[in-house]
Amino acid sequence: DAKTTQPPSMDCAEGRAANLPCNHSTISGNEYVYWYRQIHSQGPQYIIHGLKNNETNEMASLIITEDRKSSTLILPHATLRDTAVYYCIVRVSSNTGKLIFGQGTTLQVKP
Amino acid sequence: GAVVSQHPSRVICKSGTSVKIECRSLDFQATTMFWYRQFPKQSLMLMATSNEGSKATYEQGVEKDKFLINHASLTLSTLTVTSAHPEDSSFYICSARSGTGVTGELFFGEGSRLTVL
Numbered sequence: 001d002a003k004t005t006q007p008p009s010m011d012c013a014e015g016r017a018a019n020l021p022c023n024h025s026t027i028s029g030n031e032y033v034y035w036y037r038q039i040h041s042q043g044p045q046y047i048i049h050g051l052k053n054n055e056t057n058e059m060a061s062l063i064i065t066e067d068r069k070s071s072t073l074i075l076p077h078a079t080l081r082d083t084a085v086y087y088c089i090v091r092v093s094s095n096t097g098k099l100i101f102g103q104g105t106t107l108q109v110k111p
Numbered sequence: 112g113a114v115v116s117q118h119p120s121r122v123i124c125k126s127g128t129s130v131k132i133e134c135r136s137l138d139f140q141a142t143t144m145f146w147y148r149q150f151p152k153q154s155l156m157l158m159a160t161s162n163e164g165s166k167a168t169y170e171q172g173v174e175k176d177k178f179l180i181n182h183a184s185l186t187l188s189t190l191t192v193t194s195a196h197p198e199d200s201s202f203y204i205c206s207a208r209s210g211t212g213v214t215g216e217l218f219f220g221e222g223s224r225l226t227v228l
Contacts, residue, residue: 097217
């Protein structure tokens with residue numbers, strides 16, 4: 001599976017949009033981009049995933065560049081409860097389904 | 112969304128004893144479940160892939176005789192830490208895949224915190 005690179009930490013003001021970047025320059029054509037987050041001492045929570053097109057759900061939006069070498073997770077109106085570690089993961093289509101976690105980005109939402 | 116439950120959420124045991132952690136998919140059948148461990152301020156590390164009705168597949172460096180995994184039904188997988196020692200103290204998390212194909216989402220349990228005295 002392709003490796004991802006994320007900034008170790010970011011701050012965001014409450015109520016503002018949080019934009020979390022992820023580089024996956026070695027991504028293959030059959031690999032999806034997944035985002036999960038982990039609030040302290042809890043199991044990871046699924047956020048969103050995509051292949052080529054931008055995706056949006058009730059939690060976030062995922063913007064994937066045209067060359068698919070990077071993506072951005074957008075939390076449109078961050079709240080204090082969005083403070084967590086956010087993981088960007090790519091996964092091959094022929095994989096058993098396992099996710100390999102990198103170090104992620106610690107997002108601190110401040111009042 | 113789909114629910115994955117772990118039990119116990121916290122366990123404290125003496126060195127040398129064995130501890131069993133259960134992982135259940137509550138509202139879907141999971142042919143495959145995954146076990147992770149997480150040390151403080153570190154990321155999740157995949158330990159093994161648990162397949163219903165067959166032997167688990169362990170990641171490199173994980174001792175299969177130390178971490179026994181049983182996946183006897185489509186909704187239950189268990190992880191037994193045998194002869195636990197203080198260095199086994201960690202946060203153990205399971206996950207299960209809902210649906211098939213590459214886009215089947217992985218749902219995670221709440222985690223089980225093991226402390227070995």
